Amino acid sequence: MNDEPMPAVEPLPHGVGGRGRLRELAALFLKLGMISFGGPAAHIAMMEAEVVGKRQWMTQQQFLDLLGAANLIPGPTSTETAISVGFVRAGWSGLCVAGASFILPAAAITGAFAWAYVRFGALTQAVAVLAGVKAAVIAVIAIAIGRLGRTAVKTVSLAALGGLALAAFFLGVNPIAILFGGGLLGMLAIRASNFRAAAALVFSPWFPQGISRAAGASAFWSRALGVVAIGSVATVVTRPSVYRIALFFLKVGAVLYGGGYVLLAFLEQGLVQQHGWLTHQQLLDAVAIGQFTPGPVLSTATFIGYILGGVPGAAVATVAIFLPSFFYVALLAPVLFRLRQSPWMAAFLDSVNVCAVALMSGVTFRLGTDALQGWTMLGIAGVSLGVLLRWRVSPVWVVLAGGIAGLFLAAFR
Numbered sequence: 001m002n003d004e005p006m007p008a009v010e011p012l013p014h015g016v017g018g019r020g021r022l023r024e025l026a027a028l029f030l031k032l033g034m035i036s037f038g039g040p041a042a043h044i045a046m047m048e049a050e051v052v053g054k055r056q057w058m059t060q061q062q063f064l065d066l067l068g069a070a071n072l073i074p075g076p077t078s079t080e081t082a083i084s085v086g087f088v089r090a091g092w093s094g095l096c097v098a099g100a101s102f103i104l105p106a107a108a109i110t111g112a113f114a115w116a117y118v119r120f121g122a123l124t125q126a127v128a129v130l131a132g133v134k135a136a137v138i139a140v141i142a143i144a145i146g147r148l149g150r151t152a153v154k155t156v157s158l159a160a161l162g163g164l165a166l167a168a169f170f171l172g173v174n175p176i177a178i179l180f181g182g183g184l185l186g187m188l189a190i191r192a193s194n195f196r197a198a199a200a201l202v203f204s205p206w207f208p209q210g211i212s213r214a215a216g217a218s219a220f221w222s223r224a225l226g227v228v229a230i231g232s233v234a235t236v237v238t239r240p241s242v243y244r245i246a247l248f249f250l251k252v253g254a255v256l257y258g259g260g261y262v263l264l265a266f267l268e269q270g271l272v273q274q275h276g277w278l279t280h281q282q283l284l285d286a287v288a289i290g291q292f293t294p295g296p297v298l299s300t301a302t303f304i305g306y307i308l309g310g311v312p313g314a315a316v317a318t319v320a321i322f323l324p325s326f327f328y329v330a331l332l333a334p335v336l337f338r339l340r341q342s343p344w345m346a347a348f349l350d351s352v353n354v355c356a357v358a359l360m361s362g363v364t365f366r367l368g369t370d371a372l373q374g375w376t377m378l379g380i381a382g383v384s385l386g387v388l389l390r391w392r393v394s395p396v397w398v399v400l401a402g403g404i405a406g407l408f409l410a411a412f413r
Helices: 016-035 040-054 060-072 077-120 127-152 156-170 175-191 195-203 207-225 242-255 260-274 280-292 297-339 343-371 375-390 395-410
Strands: none
Touching: 016 040, 016 077, 040 060, 040 077, 040 127, 040 343, 040 395, 060 077, 060 127, 060 175, 060 297, 060 343, 077 297, 127 156, 127 343, 127 375, 127 395, 156 175, 156 343, 175 343, 242 260, 242 297, 260 280, 260 297, 280 297, 297 343, 343 375, 375 395
């Protein structure tokens, strides 16, 4: 692979080549949408393995630029990365096809769970399968972090910035503050001479507010991840109109920074506290299903929409929460690679990329402490890591094998 800018950033003409690329995008992202368990970090790891490692549709640097940009705009990071890949590969049609293909499987699966939840009042979770999947996913993410990190960490200064970003993450600083602050700090440090002045200028206003906001979101998120069993469905406190459901989720999609990791804080404040449309138990059940099913965590909106308004509610909630992401990527993707031609913007993107990899590392560490409990899960993760390092195996098969192994080992406990 080379590092020259790719010509595919412009929309392709309609024709056989364009249709072929659209079919490729649809096949890839439908597959990823059906098997990409493990949250945004795992989704990004699988995309990187497919579009950079296997298919070589873009360079590592270009993928990092897309990921960094997706981290800086509202909406789900992994979904926006998929939409951006679609634009790079096949222009405006590719943008729509890649995004829709990645979202639809998760929405359909989540909708089926929502139907069963409302009809039968309880759901049985495949705990053993999910445990094995999570262990294998940790190995997949670790491989991706290693590859992305080798490309992102170009200098000692960028390595130091990544360490600072990782420390800030564990101190509870808001991830958006880390990305924007780190990008500005790195840009000033690279393009200016006074590193201390740049650090004081950028980070001093961000820390206090960031710590407070992130702490609240993380506390509630932890409660959601602690849910193991799905209880019976309760009566909806207030049943809103389809129009109000669409308007609420459109607002969430338009302003949601941090993707699935902070979604719960937005939903709790709006659905439970402000409108009283759901109980806390219903919200936790919805988030648990969003974690259990593959694809974007924001498919939680499909589940909630069904509870609030049946099939029409599920449809409008899904479209509304993802629609702003297509709009934001459509504005940014056509000019993203050109921005790197500016020395200042190149420095900013390099800094954001390092911070994004640092955040991915921090999230993976936390996921690992939850997923790798006991020798069996450590064994699945170790074998998965060894297989990925030794052979060019698709992460898809590793994740599926991890789920089968988890089910098999649980039978002998």
